[in-house]
Amino acid sequence: MAKFVAGQTIVAVKDFNSSYYGRIITTGKRYEVLSAGQYTGRVGVRDDRGSKRFFSPDHFMSVQAYEFKKAQERMNRFEPGEIVPVGSFGDHLFLRDNHGIIHVQPKPKRKTPRSIKIDPADAKAALTKMLKDVYGIDATVEQVIGAMDKSLELVLGE
Known part of the structure; x- marks a missing residue:
């Protein structure tokens, strides 16, 4: 009690x-x-x-x-028919189903993209935001690149 x-x-x-x-x-x-x-x-x-x-x-x-108790229930939740990865060794992946049977499958090969298309305007906006947030520079990417020809200290100095 x-x-x-x-x-x-x-x-x-x-x-x-x-x-x-x-x-x-x-x-x-x-x-x-x-x-x-x-x-x-x-x-x-x-x-x-x-x-x-x-x-x-x-x-x-x-x-x-x-x-x-709720966290334990979430961790121990096991849906019927669900297959859960339990580990891997070499090129094989070990999976367990809801009956406790271990299945062995080859690991899937990861596909890496050969090229990624990015809109130049989005890239410039992201880099400008990074300059402002990370480095505290209140300038656009074009201004920084243009100033690098003259002097990098001009941009980063106070």
Whole structure:
């Protein structure tokens, strides 16, 4: 049984449905502990309708524990039919399916582009932005190239 204290923020791990009110505690929603039973450990929170109610501490987790649990679930999530790479050796790639069977395939060859077409206006704009952001030079690329003929110190000096 978890011990919670007044003022602590907790997260609901189970929905709680009332036959009269419907759902009054929602999974994944954060609640603030208003009070906790000294002997029973029951937690007093404001439900989704705004009323103070007492619930079993089994319905809640601390925020840190809940986020850790969710991170573990994301890491361990395995979709049916999904093939996950588990490693490689030499020219072979080892894959695992949802039944735990290891499959070996040759590594795919990476295709490198032989040439890339870039619009000259986009390249000039990107280089000008880099000059301003990285080097603090408030000039266009054409101005810098033109000044390099005369003196590089003229452009970079203060």
